[in-house]
Amino acid sequence: MKLWGGRFTKETDALVHNFNASISYDQKFYRQDIKGSIAHVLMLEKQGILTEKEREDIVNGLDGILGDLDANLLLIDGSQEDIHSFVEANLIERIGETGKKLHTGRSRNDQVALDMKLYVRDETVLVNQLLKTLLNELYQLMCKHTDTFMPGFTHLQKAQPVTLAHHLGAYFEMFKRDRGRLCDIYARMNQCPLGAGALAGTTYPLDRDYTAALLDFDGPTFNSMDSVSDRDYIIELLSALSTVMMHLSRFCEEIIIWNTNEYRFVELDDAYSTGSSIMPQKKNPDIAELIRGKTGRVYGALISILTTMKGLPLAYNKDMQEDKELTFDAIDTVKGCIALFTGMLSTMRFCRDTMEASAKNGFTNATDAADYLVNHGVAFRDAHGVIGQLVLICIEKNCSLDALPLDEYKKICPVFEADIYDAISMRTCVEKRNTIGAPGIQAMEAVLKACGEYLGAQNLLDAIHKEDCRKK
Ligand code: ARG
Secondary structure (H helix, E strand, C coil), X not given: CCCCHHHCCCCCCHHHHHHHCCHHHHHHHHHHHHHHHHHHHHHHHHCCCCCHHHXXXXXXHHHHHHHHHHCCCCCCCCCCCCHHHXXXXXXXXXXXXXXXHCCCCCCHXXXXXXXXXXXXXHHHHHHHHHHHHHHHHHHHHHHHCCCCEEEEEECCEEEEEEEHHHHHHHHHHHHHHHHHHHXXXXXXXXXXXXXCCCCCCCCCCCCHHHHHHHCCCCXXXXXXXXXXXXXXXXXXXXXXXXXXXXXXXHHHHHHHHHCCCCCCCEECCHHHCECCCCCCCCCECHHHHHHHHHHHHHHHHHHHHHHHHCCCCCCCCHHHHHHHHHHHHHHHHHHHHHHHHHHXXXXXXXXXXXXXXXXXXXXXXXXXXXXXXXXXCCCHHHHHHHHHHHHHHHHHHCCCHHHCCHHHXXXXXCCCCCCHHHHCCHHHHHHCCCCCCCCCHHHHHHHHHXXXXXXXXXXHXXXXXXXXXXXX
C-alpha cells in the first residue's frame, strides 16, 4: 500500500516502482528518520495536536522499530518506496490507528530534508574526528623529525634543503584547514527544516523552535520553500571532502615517489603493501594509489550534485532524490581513505640517511652560496651569476659545491674565503631559515608548539554530538 494511494485507480507499474524507489539506499539514515519523527511527535503533543497517550504509543512504537532495526530483527524489504514510508507503515502495523497520526503537519519533503541534514551533520563530525587522528599522527612524526634533512622540491627538481618535519608540516596545515571547513559548513547548515511542510509551511500551530532545539539545531530555517529545496550544505560538504581527497592524493603521490627504488626515502610496511602475481620481487604501494584513484570518485559526486541542482525550479523536485547515493558513497570513501592513510603513515619507515644524502647532492645549497656573497657586499643578481658558473664547473668535475676546492671558488670570485664551506653546509642552510614558517629548527619548534596547542584544544565539532555519533 502506497502512502499516497488514495487518488490512484491503478497499481504502479513495477518498473516505475523500482525506478522511483529510494529505499535501497535511504535506509542508511533510518536512525535519523526515527529520531526526527520522535521530535516531531513530542512537539505535536506539546502543541495539543496529539494527546499524551497518542504521543506515548507512537514514541514507543518508533523506539521498537529502531531497536529491531539496530538488532537486525526487522528487515527492510523493497516493497515500500522509501524509508519514510517503511517506518510509517511499520508503525501502523505495530500500534494500529494511532500510527496514522505520525505524519500530521509534515510532508516527506521536509522530512527528507531533515533526515539528510541530520545524517550529513553526524558524518561531518565523524570526518572531523578522523582528520584529528591523522593530524595527531602527523604531529608525532613532525616532533620526531625536526632534524631529518631532505631535499625540498619545486618542479619536482631539488630546490633547497628542508626537514621532514617541515615537509609533513605542510600537510598538517592542509588537514587543519580541512577541519576548519567542516566546522564552517556545520555552523552554516545547522538550522532545522522540519515544519516547512511540502513547501509552504502548515496550518497546524507547530512549534518549530521546539523541534529544532530537540534535534540540537541552532533554530528553525526561515523560508519553507528554501527549506525543502536547499541542498547547498551537501554541495559544500562534497566540496570540502573533495579538498580532503586532493590533499590525501597529493600526499599519496609523494609517498609513491618516495617509495620507488630510485628514491628510497620511505619504505611502506608489508601490511600496507601488496605483491604482484607474476613478479616475485614486487612490493607495490596499492593503498596510496587507490586513495589517489578514489579522489576522482569524490570529485564526481560534487560535479554530479551541482549538475542535478542547476536547473531546478522551486521548491522540491524528485531530482533531489539523486543527492543520496553519491553523498553516501563520497562520505564512506573519504572516511575509509583517511583511516587507511593514517595507518599507512604510522607504519611507514622513513630512511633518514637516504633523505639526507639526497639533500646533499643536487646543489640544494646554491641559494645559500649566493647569499654568502650578498653578505659580503656582492649584489644578489651578480652573486646568482657567480654561483651559476660554479655549478657548471661542479657538473663538469662531477662534484658538489661542498667538495669544490677554494681556489676554484676564488678563480670565479675573490670574495670567497674558507668559511664558505660552513656557510653552505646543509645544517647551516636549514638552521639559518628561522623566520616563522621556515624549516629552521627554532622556527619549527615554535610551530610545533602551536600545532600541539591546536590539537589539545577542541574545535566546534569535537565538542558537539560526540556521543550521538559514537553510537553508530
Ligand atoms: N525519496 C524522496 C527523496 O529522497 C523523499 C521525498 C519524496 N517527496 C515527494 N514529494 N515525492 O527526495
